[in-house]
Amino acid sequence: MTLPLHHPDDRHLFGYASGQERAGKSLLVATHLAYCPDCRRRVASFEALCGNWFEELPCPDHDGLDGLLDRMDGLLAGSPMPAEVARPRQAAATGERLVPEPLRGWLPEAIDTPTDDGRWQEISKGVWLSGWERTLSGTTIRLLRMASDAPVPAHRHTADELLLVLRGAFSDEYGSYSVGDVAHYVAATDHHARGASEEDCICLFLLDGDLIFLDEDGNSL
Amino acid sequence: MLSGGCMPFSREPPLPRPLEQDRSSADPDADPFEALVHAVAQDRDRNAFAALFRHFAPKILNYCLKLGADRGMAEELVQDVMLAVWLKAGSFDPAQATVGTWVFTIARNRRIDRLRKEMRPAPDPDDPAMTPASLATPEEAAQLVQSSRQLQDAIGSLAANQSEVLRRSYFLEQTHEEIAEDTELPLGTVKTRLRLALGHLKRSMRDKA
Incomplete structure (x- = not known):
């Protein structure tokens, strides 16, 4: 078992813990958390810090709260405690190739559909973007797929780009990334990702701004 | 629900x-x-x-x-x-x-x-695809405990003025400009404190590959 080696920045983990992070990036952070016990603990620590700040909020006299408590009486009576439902936990081994929640339930289709039936958009030989695209709180979300050793063509992005590996592995000049790892590229950085596993590498791909692919001379395509 | x-x-x-x-x-x-x-x-x-x-x-x-x-x-x-x-x-x-x-x-x-x-x-x-901490190797498990402690120490030793900008930025979701106005600090100071605070927490992270 190898745990992830590349994690989201604290800005994202802290924002996720405090509730400041918006839904799009939270989807990637939360899915990384499913892979990463280390970041789960980190988020729990940040939640505890927020919990302390919550406890320290000043509480001037708020008129009407007693009335609210009285009004809740009926609600409480009508809301019996739900019975504990023990859900069977399958062996982790069966889940090894399963995309974890919350992403699994959110994805519109399986991540490894064939690349030859028009569902994937080939942007260069051996590199595809998913045909589907969703926007969540201003962040564009797709899948990026790289065949073994296929390089992602040069591109420019005007804002942050985030990748989370869901299948296989890729590498760039900063390191190599396998399942559960997060790569974060700030705007205008140069990076050259390339598939690095025998099977296709499939990543969740988040982009805040526009993505512009460049030709050999660096001009927009 | x-x-x-x-x-x-x-x-x-x-x-x-x-x-x-x-x-x-x-x-x-x-x-x-x-x-x-x-x-x-x-x-x-x-x-x-x-x-x-x-x-x-x-x-x-x-x-x-x-x-x-x-x-x-x-x-x-x-x-x-x-x-x-x-x-x-x-x-x-x-x-x-x-x-x-x-x-x-x-x-x-x-x-x-x-x-x-x-x-x-x-x-x-309950997701079978979730990686439980118990699947970590002994080395990884030791690292998990250590990095958790280090973060606790880092949070505990944050300078009060750095903790305050973190609180405003993440907990109250104030923009840098709002923080500067509320605290009567120059915008540059707010940004510096926020950067220092995150740098202080980051030093507690376990080594990255």
Whole structure:
């Protein structure tokens, strides 16, 4: 078992813990958390810090709260405690190739559909973007797929780009990334990702701004 | 459906409770609200619930007002959050968080849902695809404990003025400009403090490959 080696920045983990992070990036952070016990603990620590700040909020006299408590009486009576439902936990081994929640339930289709039936958009030989695209709180979300050793063509992005590996592995000049790892590229950085596993590498791909692919001379395509 | 009342990762082994390391876990008085939550869960104790309400309702109200709710919405959220406390008291796990932190996470989730009208994606602890901490190698497990301790130390040793900009930026969701105006600090100082605070926390992260 190898745990992830590349994690989201604290800005994202802290924002996720405090509730400041918006839904799009939270989807990637939360899915990384499913892979990463280390970041789960980190988020729990940040939640505890927020919990302390919550406890320290000043509480001037708020008129009407007693009335609210009285009004809740009926609600409480009508809301019996739900019975504990023990859900069977399958062996982790069966889940090894399963995309974890919350992403699994959110994805519109399986991540490894064939690349030859028009569902994937080939942007260069051996590199595809998913045909589907969703926007969540201003962040564009797709899948990026790289065949073994296929390089992602040069591109420019005007804002942050985030990748989370869901299948296989890729590498760039900063390191190599396998399942559960997060790569974060700030705007205008140069990076050259390339598939690095025998099977296709499939990543969740988040982009805040526009993505512009460049030709050999660096001009927009 | 009430969201977010359950402890997110309750199947994991307990870690040193964040920010509470000096408290002996054998001390039953450590968190006076634990007993109240327990009484709500076990006995459906209305008096215990009322005591929790009197302590937390003003905090939830204030939290929602600070994050942009009007009075009516803030009161609705107080009711939502406290109803979740009533319904989910049985899932509260004192090994994972204090009652205050638990109530904060419920309030956070409910106001994202109601105020921002957004979902808050979260891992499912029952998901077979989730990597449990128990699958870590002994080396990784030792690292997990160590990095958790180091982060606790880093949080505990944050300079007060750095902690304050973190609080405003992440907890109150103020922009850098709003923080500068409220604290009467130059914008550059706000940004510097925020950068220093995150740098201080980052030094506690385990080495990256």
